[in-house]
Amino acid sequence: MEINQEPIQQLTEIRNLMERSSRFISLSGISGVVAGLIALIGSGAALVYLDFDQRYFEMNGHFASLENSGYRDTLWFIIPDAMIMLVLALFSGIYFTSRKARNKGLKVWDSTARRMVINLSIPLATGGIFCLILLYHDLIFLLAPATLLFYGLALINASKYTYHEIRVLGICEIILGLMASWLIPFGLLFWAAGFGALHIFYGLIMYYRYEKENLNTEAGDRK
Amino acid sequence: MKEIISKLNRQFESRVRLGIMSVLMVNETVDFVTLKDLLDTTDGNLSSHLSALEKNGLVEMRKQFIGRKPNTRYKATDVGKLAFKEHLDYLAKLIGNRPKL
Numbered sequence: 186m187e188i189n190q191e192p193i194q195q196l197t198e199i200r201n202l203m204e205r206s207s208r209f210i211s212l213s214g215i216s217g218v219v220a221g222l223i224a225l226i227g228s229g230a231a232l233v234y235l236d237f238d239q240r241y242f243e244m245n246g247h248f249a250s251l252e253n254s255g256y257r258d259t260l261w262f263i264i265p266d267a268m269i270m271l272v273l274a275l276f277s278g279i280y281f282t283s284r285k286a287r288n289k290g291l292k293v294w295d296s297t298a299r300r301m302v303i304n305l306s307i308p309l310a311t312g313g314i315f316c317l318i319l320l321y322h323d324l325i326f327l328l329a330p331a332t333l334l335f336y337g338l339a340l341i342n343a344s345k346y347t348y349h350e351i352r353v354l355g356i357c358e359i360i361l362g363l364m365a366s367w368l369i370p371f372g373l374l375f376w377a378a379g380f381g382a383l384h385i386f387y388g389l390i391m392y393y394r395y396e397k398e399n400l401n402t403e404a405g406d407r408k
Numbered sequence: 409m410k411e412i413i414s415k416l417n418r419q420f421e422s423r424v425r426l427g428i429m430s431v432l433m434v435n436e437t438v439d440f441v442t443l444k445d446l447l448d449t450t451d452g453n454l455s456s457h458l459s460a461l462e463k464n465g466l467v468e469m470r471k472q473f474i475g476r477k478p479n480t481r482y483k484a485t486d487v488g489k490l491a492f493k494e495h496l497d498y499l500a501k502l503i504g505n506r507p508k509l
Contacts, residue, residue, distance in 0.1 A: 192499045192502040192503050194502055195426060195499055196496075196499055196500075196503070198426070198427070199422070199426065199430040199496070201425075201449075202430040202431055202446060203430050203431070203433060203434045205433055205446060206430075206434060206438065206442075206446050207434040207435055292445065295442070298436075340465055
């Protein structure tokens with residue numbers, strides 16, 4: 186038993202343990218970049234599709250197009266597009282995060298991961314159900330702002346259990362969500378900015394801050 | 409120097425005890441298995457340190473069952489938290505500035 190460790194070493198160990206036991210630190214920056222790319226491709230596809238026949242923009246201006254037979258076609262494009270993006274982003278997130286945990290010799294699914302996921306899921310599931318209700322009421326033009334707003338709130342809620350930076354990301358998503366609900370015709374563009382560009386930007390920040398230069402030291406720490 | 413040494417809380421001399429208290433400072437309750445994983449130690453070692461801390465009133469133990477599996481959870485007492493904070497202040501004094509924790 187080591188008695189009288191160096192004080193600095195003791196403090197480092199205390200801080201390390203406090204972080205490891207209360208925050209989920211395996212969240213991978215690369216998964217953010219990949220999720221961002223997926224969102225850009227998915228929203229790009231939607232933009233191209235909708236731009237060609239201007240249905241989305243018509244719908245935003247007035248509700249006349251609800252009777253338009255094209256409305257159902259739009260939904261049949263938007264919903265599978267969104268679902269594919271969600272599934273791909275989720276899988277890449279799980280893949281890169283568990284890879285990072287493995288590299289650091291940490292467990293992926295521990296109590297901190299559980300806490301983060303639960304706190305992320307509550308606002309996110311609420312948002313998901315809310316979006317289904319929006320669809321039920323044919324309020325398709327509110328989907329982009331609603332997803333941004335609920336996602337932002339979910340991030341802020343989960344940030345207590347992972348990296349602090351996630352909180353700022355959440356605030357940015359909320360700002361974009363509010364702007365998207367104000368400037369309805371640009372909803373899809375705000376959505377692409379929030380889920381695409383911001384994710385890539387944040388993923389890169391997290392990668393350079395926590396993964397790149399830490400790889401060697403972390404490996405050393407774990408003996 | 410003599411004064412500093414006398415102020416050293418003997419409770420926190422071991423790495424495991426220091427670790428237990430660090431984890432319990434930032435988590436309401438923690439179960440035995442999680443502590444074992446975090447501190448990378450053995451069952452016997454961990455439980456002897458935990459019972460020593462418990463005997464001195466620094467941590468509390470609560471046994472419960474999840475289904476059929478026994479689950480022992482630990483919690484830092486107010487006395488334990490205070491003692492740990494004092495130990496942190498002492499460490500900070502040793503290195504001459506306050507740690508950002």
